[in-house]
Amino acid sequence: SPEHQVRIISGSEEGLSGWISVNILMRQLFENTKPIETYGVSDFGGGSTQLSFIAPHASKQRFTMNLFNATYDVYSHSYLCYGQEQSRLVYLSQLIKRTNATSSINDPCLQSGYIQNITYKELFSTACIHREYAPITNLNQSTTFSFV
Known part of the structure; x- marks a missing residue:
């Protein structure tokens, strides 16, 4: 049903969206190739700040994503009240x-x-x-x- 197709995303998901967008726009993410380096992203909003970057080690804020036939472990966290x-x-x-x-x-x-x-x-x-x-x-x- 249509009401189940829309939802409010979390701050961490917002950070992931920013990470994907920046790395696509900077031509770091391409189909069938995994880049050597990607860009980290800081999104300084009104109520919070999101930080997203390749996770060097495991953490609760690490998200595994499959994009363009490559796997990325991205740290993404929203710091509420730091906007x-x-x-x-x-x-x-x-x-x-x-x-x-x-x-x-x-x-x-x-x-x-x-x-x-x-x-x-x-x-x-x-x-x-x-x-x-x-x-x-x-x-x-x-x-x-x-x-x-």
Whole structure:
């Protein structure tokens, strides 16, 4: 049935897809030949980072694939919470912690003159930030921080 033909892939599968794509585009994977070298791939997404490369030894994140009549053992792992947007939220939470939650916080990474407003709830309600980085429990969830 059609609903069984579509599914959400895992982060590791996303990494494998990237590895296959890059190595085909770089002409490392061809039919009936196994390349001496392949490219490793790092995919720095919004919420996670995927790393994929030929696995030098056995691991839980190793996937065996048969492509173009050759077998490849590829390490592929998704590091949840290590994407660009999640890293930025961790960074902002650390700025808040260092300034004891003042309403206007200097962010040296922002363009001069730019102001970014974010509420406590927007920042600390994400799974990647909530547990480990929530520094201040006595603030209202509607508290707004201005990064300048």
